[in-house]
Amino acid sequence: xxxxxxxxxxxxxxxxxxxxxxxxxxxxxxxxxxxxxxxxxxxxxxxxxxxxxxxxxxxxxxxxxxxxxxxxxxxxxxxxxxxxxxxxxxxxxxxxxxxxxxxxxxxxxxxxxxxxxxxxxxxxxxxxxxxxxxxxxxxxxxxxxxxxxxxxxxxxxxxxxxxxxxxxxxxxxxxxxxxxxxxxxxxxxxxxxxxxxxxxxxxxxxxxxxxxxxxxxxxxxxxxxxxxxxxxxxxxxxxxxxxxxxxxxxxxxxxxxxxxxxxxxxxxxxxxxxxxxxxxxxxxxxxxxxxxxxxxxxxxxxxxxxxxxxxxxxxxxxxxxxxxxxxxxxxxxxxxxxxxxxxxxxxxxxxxxxxxxxxxxxxxxxxxxxxxxxxxxxxxxxxxxxxxxxxxxxxxxxxxx
Amino acid sequence: xxxxxxxxxxxxxxxxxxxxxxxxxxxxxxxxxxxxxxxxxxxxxxxxxxxxxxxxxxxxxxxxxxxxxxxxxxxxxxxxxxxxxxxxxxxxxxxxxxxxxxxxxxxxxxxxxxxxxxxxxxxxxxxxxxxxxxxxxxxxxxxxxxxxxxxxxxxxxxxxxxxxxxxxxxxxxxxxxxxxxxxxxxxxxxxxxxxxxxxxxxxxxxxxxxxxxxxxxxxxxxxxxxxxxxxxxxxxxxxxxxxxxxxxxxxxxxxxxxxxxxxxxxxxxxxxxxxxxx
Numbered sequence: 001x002x003x004x005x006x007x008x009x010x011x012x013x014x015x016x017x018x019x020x021x022x023x024x025x026x027x028x029x030x031x032x033x034x035x036x037x038x039x040x041x042x043x044x045x046x047x048x049x050x051x052x053x054x055x056x057x058x059x060x061x062x063x064x065x066x067x068x069x070x071x072x073x074x075x076x077x078x079x080x081x082x083x084x085x086x087x088x089x090x091x092x093x094x095x096x097x098x099x100x101x102x103x104x105x106x107x108x109x110x111x112x113x114x115x116x117x118x119x120x121x122x123x124x125x126x127x128x129x130x131x132x133x134x135x136x137x138x139x140x141x142x143x144x145x146x147x148x149x150x151x152x153x154x155x156x157x158x159x160x161x162x163x164x165x166x167x168x169x170x171x172x173x174x175x176x177x178x179x180x181x182x183x184x185x186x187x188x189x190x191x192x193x194x195x196x197x198x199x200x201x202x203x204x205x206x207x208x209x210x211x212x213x214x215x216x217x218x219x220x221x222x223x224x225x226x227x228x229x230x231x232x233x234x235x236x237x238x239x240x241x242x243x244x245x246x247x248x249x250x251x252x253x254x255x256x257x258x259x260x261x262x263x264x265x266x267x268x269x270x271x272x273x274x275x276x277x278x279x280x281x282x283x284x285x286x287x288x289x290x291x292x293x294x295x296x297x298x299x300x301x302x303x304x305x306x307x308x309x310x311x312x313x314x315x316x317x318x319x320x321x322x323x324x325x326x327x328x329x330x331x332x333x334x335x336x337x338x339x340x341x342x343x344x345x346x347x348x349x350x351x352x353x354x355x356x357x358x359x360x361x362x363x364x365x366x367x368x369x370x371x372x373x374x375x376x377x378x379x380x381x382x383x384x385x386x387x388x389x390x391x392x393x394x395x396x397x398x399x400x401x
Numbered sequence: 402x403x404x405x406x407x408x409x410x411x412x413x414x415x416x417x418x419x420x421x422x423x424x425x426x427x428x429x430x431x432x433x434x435x436x437x438x439x440x441x442x443x444x445x446x447x448x449x450x451x452x453x454x455x456x457x458x459x460x461x462x463x464x465x466x467x468x469x470x471x472x473x474x475x476x477x478x479x480x481x482x483x484x485x486x487x488x489x490x491x492x493x494x495x496x497x498x499x500x501x502x503x504x505x506x507x508x509x510x511x512x513x514x515x516x517x518x519x520x521x522x523x524x525x526x527x528x529x530x531x532x533x534x535x536x537x538x539x540x541x542x543x544x545x546x547x548x549x550x551x552x553x554x555x556x557x558x559x560x561x562x563x564x565x566x567x568x569x570x571x572x573x574x575x576x577x578x579x580x581x582x583x584x585x586x587x588x589x590x591x592x593x594x595x596x597x598x599x600x601x602x603x604x605x606x607x608x609x610x611x612x613x614x615x616x617x618x619x620x621x622x623x624x625x626x627x628x629x630x631x632x633x634x635x636x637x638x639x640x641x642x643x644x645x646x647x648x649x650x651x652x653x654x655x656x657x658x659x660x661x662x663x664x665x666x667x668x669x670x671x672x673x674x675x676x677x678x679x
Binding site: 017301304306307310311390 | 485493546560585601
């Protein structure tokens with residue numbers, strides 16, 4: 001049991017020896033501070049790199065090479081897979097264009113139509129996906145050229161040669177949203193598969209009753225030449241690629257890039273952990289050694305306490321309380337060192353970083369973990385040393401000096 | 402390992418004047434304790450062996466009895482085992498062998514079997530006895546540098562949970578350190594520090610005070626003054642005093658019983674044995 005008098009005596013001793021206590025605190029912070037900076041860098045850089053890699057949908061994209069014949073059943077079945085995040089079929093690319101024009105611009109824009117759906121990785125999750133035949137999401141480039149923004153109405157038109165005649169039809173479209181620049185670099189529009197299918201049907205001479213376009217009977221069985229496929233995570237890409245290859249579907253992925261970054265991450269992590277383990281071992285040893293030495297230094301005073309009748313428990317608490325102070329203050333100082341260093345590093349590199357991105361980052365739980373490791377190892381080392389002091393016959397300690 | 406045999410008994414018995422060891426066995430009993438008073442310490446065949454740097458040392462106490470109110474002096478050169486005996490009596494050094502070791506601080510009740518407590522390593526129980534009944538004055542004061550004089554003196558009281566009263570102030574006045582009560586020990590002279598140490602040993606009103614060369618580090622003049630002050634205070638309070646010193650001259654006059662002891666070295670100089678009887 002910790003007694004008030006022990007706490008008071010230990011605190012007074014710690015304050016009285018403020019220079020010595022300060023040295024212990026400094027020594028602790030000098031080891032812990034750089035460790036925190038190192039960890040912050042590893043967490044910021046590798047974490048950021050991985051996030052980028054994982055977040056960038058381009059890395060999860062799996063593109064079929066050439067064209068095949070995929071029916072709805074295959075698409076529906078493949079979409080069920082756990083490792084597939086998004087799958088929509090594509091129509092023939094030559095048929096998937098639309099001429100767009102708006103009142104705000106004199107230009108007529110030949111636009112690629114990209115079949116989309118809920119959960120399209122290229123579109124922000126917060127944005128509504130285009131639904132139905134009269135809604136599209138424009139790429140930034142297309143929106144700029146048409147001088148429109150979300151909510152505007154634009155005109156889409158396309159031409160076919162049917163039964164020897166040239167026919168042009170129009171469809172009024174609502175701009176549901178503008179996709180971010182990164183989503184699609186060219187002039188394009190994300191649309192419901194229904195609309196993209198309608199464009200193909202019309203060009204093939206079929207009627208599209210929903211849009212009032214006349215023509216022949218709608219096609220009975222639809223097959224798609226291609227699809228847009230995104231894996232659940234970058235780690236699924238290689239497996240999906242292999243399985244598609246086994247099914248005779250040749251695909252192109254960024255597997256090589258992913259492998260490279262993952263390898264880099266592994267290597268960086270190995271290096272980091274090697275440094276961290278060496279650092280941690282060194283940190284614990286230096287902390288333990290200094291606290292041990294401190295208890296040894298105080299053996300005479302502890303023996304005096306023993307002489308006036310302090311119990312073994314009180315004697316052990318004494319160095320533990322002081323080690324706790326050292327751990328707490330050292331940790332706080334190390335946090336200060338880290339904050340300064342992190343601010344300087346982030347400030348230095350801010351020009352090369354995206355908005356809000358940081359090279360040196362620690363989360364609150366990292367601070368807490370550092371505090372726990374420090375306090376536990378400090379108090380433990382002090383307890384062991386204190387126990388050793390308490391065990392020796394008091395006379396040995398008294399006669400030392 | 403047993404020390405090399407030394408011809409203890411023959412020398413002891415024959416008491417040849419030519420032997421190399423110091424032999425001082427005269428007992429001065431100017432202050433005569435009445436023998437019917439209670440026996441506080443009873444030691445029989447208590448031995449403590451110590452070895453350092455190839456030299457072994459043995460303190461042998463065939464028989465020692467100290468009665469209440471006695472003032473006892475242990476006189477001898479440093480290294481003869483005075484401190485070791487004091488440490489045994491203060492329960493801070495564990496003897497290697499104990500025939501019997503009984504302690505009866507109050508006149509009432511059964512004697513406490515110290516041998517058993519040591520055997521069971523009941524350091525906390527020994528500590529309890531010490532903090533209640535014994536005051537200890539260390540050679541170098543042993544004051545805690547982070548406590549004021551007052552708090553240092555109060556330490557022995559606080560550890561027993563005694564309330565603050567005017568006793569510390571009175572004691573400080575008697576010791577001539579009243580004006581230093583709120584200073585830290587580092588601002589005091591060596592002599593003043595020893596007075597504080599004496600004050601701390603007396604503050605909790607123990608029945609026994611053990612002092613290990615309390616005046617060794619002060620000049621002879623101050624030493625005599627401090628020593629007589631100390632013995633006087635103990636006398637007033639009817640406290641049993643056991644004091645070790647290397648200077649008999651000024652203790653003689655204070656009326657202490659000198660404990661007979663006798664030290665001898667083996668011929669190769671590697672073994673020292675001190676025998677104490679009294």
